[in-house]
Every structure is written in structure tokens, then in C-alpha cells.
Amino acid sequence: MSTPKPSTFPRNTWYVAAKAAEVQDQPLGRQICGERMVFYRAQEGRIAAVEDFCPHRGAPLSLGRVCEGKLVCGYHGLEMGCDGKTIAMPGQRVRGFPAIKSYAVEERYGFVWVWPGDREQADAALIPQLQWHDNPEWAYDGGLFHIKADYRLMIDNLMDLTHETYVHATSIGQAEIDETPCKTEVHGEAEVVTSRFMQDIPAPPFWQMALRSNGLADDVNVDRWQICRFTPPSHVMIEVGVAHAGQGGYEAADAHKVYSVVVDFITPETDGSMWYFWGMARKFNPGDAAVTEQIRAGQHKIFSEDLEMLELQQRNLADYPERQLLKLNIDAGGVQSRKIIERLIADEQAMPVLQAAVA
Structure with a gap:
């Protein structure tokens, strides 16, 4: 068995994943810390992020679309929830579909921030404060x-x-x-x-x-x-x-x-x-x-x-x-x-x- 390559980046921390303006009507695929993620706007425009991997056939969910706040795979129409669980698929039973990884994500200061590691450890208070954002003096x-x-x-x-x-x-x-x-x-x-x-x-x-x-x-x-x-x-x-x-x-x-x-x-x-x-x-x-x-x-x-x-x-x-x-x-x-x-x-x-x- 080969020895796994040591990590070169921390994961239990906040990274800027995108400018907020990059995530609008269409999903955005982006690789962060070696993990392929897809960012999209769910219900009420709230930012969500899940693994860019459809559990049906492995297609990238970033090639799909967003419909009524749900991420829809562009291959066979599977609907994915913000929690990484499959919601529905036309003409199919999806109860046994495995969940994919979902990520802690926040929109702040005009950026989308993601926590690639254990989402249970994610604390939005750790996102750095930017004094110049939305400040008329800057x-x-x-x-x-x-x-x-x-x-x-x-x-x-x-x-x-x-x-x-x-x-x-x-x-x-x-x-x-x-x-x-x-x-x-x-x-x-x-x-x-x-x-x-x-x-x-x-x-x-x-x-x-x-x-x-x-x-x-x-x-x-x-x-x-x-x-x-x-x-x-x-x-x-x-x-x-x-x-x-x-x-x-x-x-x-x-x-x-x-x-x-x-x-x-x-x-x-x-x-x-x-x-x-x-x-x-x-x-x-x-x-x-x-x-x-x-x-x-x-x-x-x-x-x-x-x-x-x-x-x-x-x-x-x-x-x-x-x-x-x-x-x-x-x-x-x-x-x-x-x-x-x-x-x-x-x-x-x-x-x-x-x-x-x-x-």
C-alpha cells in the first residue's frame, strides 16, 4: 500500500472560493484544496456548496442548472439538496442514493467563503473582518x-x-x-x-x-x-x-x-x-x-x-x-x-x- 501524500494546506479554515458576483443564476464549479465543489444559490438566494459529483453516474453537477433553489444535474435531471442528499429524479426512486459531501459556506464582504474540512467545526465568526467593505470612506x-x-x-x-x-x-x-x-x-x-x-x-x-x-x-x-x-x-x-x-x-x-x-x-x-x-x-x-x-x-x-x-x-x-x-x-x-x-x-x-x- 502506498503512503498517502501529506497535505500542503489546512482544511478546517475559511477560504475565499469565489466573488459573490460569480454565483448568480448558474452553478459554479471550482476546485478548492483538491476537492471539486459546486456553488449555487438555493432558496431565497442563499449560497450553498456541495461536492461536484452526481451520485447517479458521476457527472459534474456544475454542468447542470438551478431550478426553484434546487441543483439539477444536467445529465439525467437528478435534484440535489443543500445537505448533499438526493431529493428526486424523474421516474426513479432515489431513497437509497448515497449522500455526497456538503460544505459550510458563507457570503460576506462580496465574497463566497468555504470551509473545506469538517463542517461541524466551521464558525462564521472566524471569517476575517474587512473594515473597508461597504464603507463610504473607502x-x-x-x-x-x-x-x-x-x-x-x-x-x-x-x-x-x-x-x-x-x-x-x-x-x-x-x-x-x-x-x-x-x-x-x-x-x-x-x-x-x-x-x-x-x-x-x-x-x-x-x-x-x-x-x-x-x-x-x-x-x-x-x-x-x-x-x-x-x-x-x-x-x-x-x-x-x-x-x-x-x-x-x-x-x-x-x-x-x-x-x-x-x-x-x-x-x-x-x-x-x-x-x-x-x-x-x-x-x-x-x-x-x-x-x-x-x-x-x-x-x-x-x-x-x-x-x-x-x-x-x-x-x-x-x-x-x-x-x-x-x-x-x-x-x-x-x-x-x-x-x-x-x-x-x-x-x-x-x-x-x-x-x-x-x-
């Missing part, structure tokens, strides 16, 4: 990428922004990022923070645009900050911005700065692929839709550059699995984040053993 927009790379590579990427100097040289990169040391701290058992504060430097093109959009001069030096916060299972929020130099930097009054949070929800699809939900919540000039679109387009270009780098990095790592990678001080944020992920996985794997011992 504006938000973003997108979704499917990336053929291990989700942990994206966490490494976001917890070490030194790469901006090279990968994003024409937008947010500048030499001062390399020249300014970063600081990494671990807060408790579930947060890693890597921060970098740059003083009295020129603003790169992206931040010049942001300053102009907020009615601020873009041809003077600025103080710039990057504060990357990892929380499990794979969420990274990055406080970013610039203020006119000498006005207090990160603590400057709103009249002298542009402040945003880069939103990164990284959801593993398989061991070598991910769903990457990205966006920017900004706390300046929130009512200007043109600025919102300009920032979204700029982010799309920036993250497209990351996509290419990560997919080719994944290819190299797959081709040379025996090679040991170097770990430098700039890698501390990613290293500490991975330690938290590894601990969560180990705790989940130990739980069945502990339960069996107690029984």
Missing part, C-alpha cells in the same frame, strides 16, 4: 487570477516585497526598497508582520498617479511604507502608501498622504495551482470611479507580472525537487508564515489520532 475593486503555482509561493512573494524593484520596475519598484531593511515580527500564533518604512524618497510612477488623484503634488519626495500582514490559512493584507516627506509618514494626516490596503486572498486549488483574489481598498478620493478603474488596471498589470514569475518558478521547482533553496533575511516573512501553515496542518493530522486514542 473604495475597492479587484480581480481574480488562476495561477499554476503552489499557493505558498504567492505568500512568499507578498511577504517579501524586495522583488518589486525588479519585477515591477516600471510601476511600484524603486532602488530604495532594496536599500531599506525590513523588519519581521510574529504576533502570537497566527500573524506575521513584515514592515518597511522608506524616508524622503522619490515616488514611483504608481504612487505619483495616486498623489495626483488625491490633489497632492507628485513631484516632491515622499515617505513610503509597506506593512505586510499574513494570517492563516493564506490571507495577506498589505498596508501601503506615501505621504509628503516630513509630514509624519505612515501617521500623517489624510490631507498629506494616500493610504491603501492591498487585499490578497490566496486559495489553493491543488498542490501546484491556486485561485488568487486580489484588489486594493483605498482611503482617499473614494467617490472617483475613474481612479478606481485606473488603480484596478494598474494592479492587473502588476499582478500579471507576478503570475508569469511564479508559474515559471513553480516549473523550475518541479523539475529540480532535490535542490535546496537559500533563505535570507528578506525571506523571514514567508518562512514564518509557512511555519504557521505547517503547524495548522500538523494539528489537523494529529486530531484523528487523538480522537481515536480517547475513544
Whole structure:
């Protein structure tokens, strides 16, 4: 008997599975943590999620339709309930049909959140709070990428922004990022923070645009900050911005700065692929839709550059699995984040053993 491959992602936790707007009249099939799921709107528009597997002939339920809040298989018309139990099938008795897996799922902040593990452990209170959602002082927009790379590579990427100097040289990169040391701290058992504060430097093109959009001069030096916060299972929020130099930097009054949070929800699809939900919540000039679109387009270009780098990095790592990678001080944020992920996985794997011992 072959030894099962160890898991590379926690399951008893909340992941972003989709943007809420993706789940409307038709079911949405998506693979999360190696499991094929189908998301749909049941009675009264409530989000539901079950295994994407019809118990009749194994057809994907995501190829079916939603009728009066019921998920109908597109192969032979089997009707599936939110609890994974078959409701009915034209001309057939379905009482003996085996149930399929159903998932704890929540719609919040414009996203669909799913708990891939034991639904009895799912607690909606554990979904992170997003202060900027539906807040008139903030504006938000973003997108979704499917990336053929291990989700942990994206966490490494976001917890070490030194790469901006090279990968994003024409937008947010500048030499001062390399020249300014970063600081990494671990807060408790579930947060890693890597921060970098740059003083009295020129603003790169992206931040010049942001300053102009907020009615601020873009041809003077600025103080710039990057504060990357990892929380499990794979969420990274990055406080970013610039203020006119000498006005207090990160603590400057709103009249002298542009402040945003880069939103990164990284959801593993398989061991070598991910769903990457990205966006920017900004706390300046929130009512200007043109600025919102300009920032979204700029982010799309920036993250497209990351996509290419990560997919080719994944290819190299797959081709040379025996090679040991170097770990430098700039890698501390990613290293500490991975330690938290590894601990969560180990705790989940130990739980069945502990339960069996107690029984």
C-alpha cells in the first residue's frame, strides 16, 4: 500500500472560493484544496456548496442548472439538496442514493467563503473582518487570477516585497526598497508582520498617479511604507502608501498622504495551482470611479507580472525537487508564515489520532 501524500494546506479554515458576483443564476464549479465543489444559490438566494459529483453516474453537477433553489444535474435531471442528499429524479426512486459531501459556506464582504474540512467545526465568526467593505470612506475593486503555482509561493512573494524593484520596475519598484531593511515580527500564533518604512524618497510612477488623484503634488519626495500582514490559512493584507516627506509618514494626516490596503486572498486549488483574489481598498478620493478603474488596471498589470514569475518558478521547482533553496533575511516573512501553515496542518493530522486514542 502506498503512503498517502501529506497535505500542503489546512482544511478546517475559511477560504475565499469565489466573488459573490460569480454565483448568480448558474452553478459554479471550482476546485478548492483538491476537492471539486459546486456553488449555487438555493432558496431565497442563499449560497450553498456541495461536492461536484452526481451520485447517479458521476457527472459534474456544475454542468447542470438551478431550478426553484434546487441543483439539477444536467445529465439525467437528478435534484440535489443543500445537505448533499438526493431529493428526486424523474421516474426513479432515489431513497437509497448515497449522500455526497456538503460544505459550510458563507457570503460576506462580496465574497463566497468555504470551509473545506469538517463542517461541524466551521464558525462564521472566524471569517476575517474587512473594515473597508461597504464603507463610504473607502473604495475597492479587484480581480481574480488562476495561477499554476503552489499557493505558498504567492505568500512568499507578498511577504517579501524586495522583488518589486525588479519585477515591477516600471510601476511600484524603486532602488530604495532594496536599500531599506525590513523588519519581521510574529504576533502570537497566527500573524506575521513584515514592515518597511522608506524616508524622503522619490515616488514611483504608481504612487505619483495616486498623489495626483488625491490633489497632492507628485513631484516632491515622499515617505513610503509597506506593512505586510499574513494570517492563516493564506490571507495577506498589505498596508501601503506615501505621504509628503516630513509630514509624519505612515501617521500623517489624510490631507498629506494616500493610504491603501492591498487585499490578497490566496486559495489553493491543488498542490501546484491556486485561485488568487486580489484588489486594493483605498482611503482617499473614494467617490472617483475613474481612479478606481485606473488603480484596478494598474494592479492587473502588476499582478500579471507576478503570475508569469511564479508559474515559471513553480516549473523550475518541479523539475529540480532535490535542490535546496537559500533563505535570507528578506525571506523571514514567508518562512514564518509557512511555519504557521505547517503547524495548522500538523494539528489537523494529529486530531484523528487523538480522537481515536480517547475513544
